[in-house]
Amino acid sequence: MSSVEIKVKRLNSKDAQFKQTLLSSLSLPMADDEAIDLAVLKILAEVKAKGDEAVLSFTKQFDRLGVSTVAELEISSKELEQAYQGLSAEQKNALDIAAQRVRSYHERQKIEAGCHSWEYQESDGTRLGQKVTALDRVGIYVPGGKAAYPSSVLMNAIPAKVAGVSEVIMVVPTPDGARNSLVLAAAYLSGVDRVFTIGGAQAVGALAYGTKTIPSVDKIVGPGNAYVAAAKRRVFGTVGIDMIAGPSEILVLCDGASNPDWVAMDLFSQAEHDELAQSILLCPDAQFIEKVQASINRLLPEMPRKKVIEASLANRALLIQVQDMEEACEIANAIAAEHLEICAAEPRKWAELIRHAGAIFIGNYTSEALGDYCAGPNHVLPTARTARFSSPLGVYDFIKRSSMIExxxxxxxxxxxxxxxxxxxxxxxxxxxxxxxxxxx
Structure with missing residues (x-):
């Protein structure tokens, strides 16, 4: 097997400028933000003013779909069922198991996370409490550009339905008319009510403001590209949003007693999302870091998305040597990563020290990929250090609380x-x- 020479940036926590270098390495380039925001502002204004006409125009422009009405962009419930029935037995079984596990987890979350009404009576007869009700209509954005994500459908739609949302509207871009059967099948299994093949800022605008064909929603959830993120930020207040999703992140805490090939592949698992994804290793063992670097060079050539992985690793990945695992946990809390893996002999010992992470994957056999697809907990997670104050998407995102006072x-x-x-x-x-x-x- 051939290998490549890609040198991932190294840091050492003993370096005098370590904290400043780390923080600057976590920051994203901001050069295009203003241009994206201006473009999104124009698109949203057009959709708000012209409704279907603007949605149709932008969909023709960006996705190259030859349709004459927005109604033609809706996929019928019958087509969704046909997509599910048309899957191979292996695909159908995998989707069934993933959906069942995601549903079970969120049903348990609904019970345990205070998603129910309650009240109590004081001695003088005064009654106080809380009434919990589900949102009426939710829009879920499912990416459909560089890759198709049936798992994103499950993770967004199932908790909404478990919460009791009456109507779930899904939007998914289909450039050049390419529809992914797994995505449509996932919508069928999740109980999505309506699906429109639109994407980008125009889809966010249509969900927020409503058009003649596309109903307005109360909240928009789901990840997307920089234009989708900017649009969600702009429409917040008109509708609710889950979070502003940035590029994917993985942080691996390792004591040096793990398989370096496993760690390298786990770093790849997020790097392959896009060039701005970030993969970081924290480890006190310098020799193990060298082994991971060697594994990266040896395993990368066999990856179908090796160009994306290579760009991500070269520009944003970090291999950080720390003094000990206690310091690794301290640094991990400062990073507050989206995905945090603890690959160590005593993983739960170190998990106790973690305060800030979107999801914590405990032990050598708990690859982040399992959480992305079928473990059960939600894979829509806070990025860009927002895990310091944000939580994963959950049933609680699709309910609201009214105070009861009598x-x-x-x-x-x-x-x-x-x-x-x-x-x-x-x-x-x-x-x-x-x-x-x-x-x-």
Whole structure:
């Protein structure tokens, strides 16, 4: 087997400028952001003003589809079922198992994550609580450019349906009319209600503002390219969004006792997404880092997406030598990666020290790829260090909470006096009077 010479950037936590170098290595190039934002702003304005006409125009321009109406861009439920029935037995079985595991996990999450209504009664008869209701209509964006992602359909649509969302609208670009059977089959299995073959900022705009053919939604979820991310940022407030997804990331914590080929391939698994994806290894063993570098050079030539992987590794990957695993965990918390693998003899010991990560993969046999497809937890995860304050997509993203307050006559006497005092203190006399009017004295 031939090998290549690709030198992944090395860092050492002992270096004087380590923190600054690490932070700068985590940052993405910003050169194109302004141009993308301006282009997206124009597209959204067109869709908002012209509806179907703009969606049709942009779809013809970007996806080269020869249709005359937006209605022709909708895939019928019968076609979705036919796509599922037309799969090979192996594909159908894999999709069935993945869907079942994702559904089971999110049904458990609904029970455990406080996604239910509740209330309690105080001694004076006042009742307080929370009413939980699902969103009425959700839009899910499924990428369809460089690759097709049936797993993305499962991860976005199933938790929405488990939450009780009445209608799920899916949009997926189909450049040159190429429809992926696995994607359509996944939509069928997930219970997606309507599917439109549109993508890009125009799809986000159509879901946010609504057109004659495409209904407006309450929230838009799902990953996409830089134009989709910019569009989601722009429409937030008109609709809810899950997060602004950046390039994929993987961080591997390794004590040096793992298989270097496994680690190298796990780094590849995110690098193959696109050239801006980031793969990082934290390890205290310098010799093991050398072995991983050798594995990278030996295994890369056999990868079908080797050009994408090579660009990603050359431009954004890091092999970082740390003093010990405690420091590795400290640095991992600062990075707050989307995917965090712990490949070590005592993985749970180190998992206890992790506070910030989108998903934590524990042990040598838990490859990140299993989480992407069929483990059960959601693969829509916070990127670009937002795992410091964000969570994976879940059932809780498709519900909302209303506070329930029912004050008894006796309770109004106590609470009214408190509210009156505080309202006068804020200079809001009408607030105070509204509370005082219900007092017996």
């Amino acid at each position: 004050v008894s006559e006796a309770g109004a006497q106590t609470l009214g006096a408190v509210a009156s005092t505080l309202a006068h203190g804020e200079g809001l006399q009408a607030h105070a009077r509204a509370a005082e009017m219900r007092l017996k004295k």
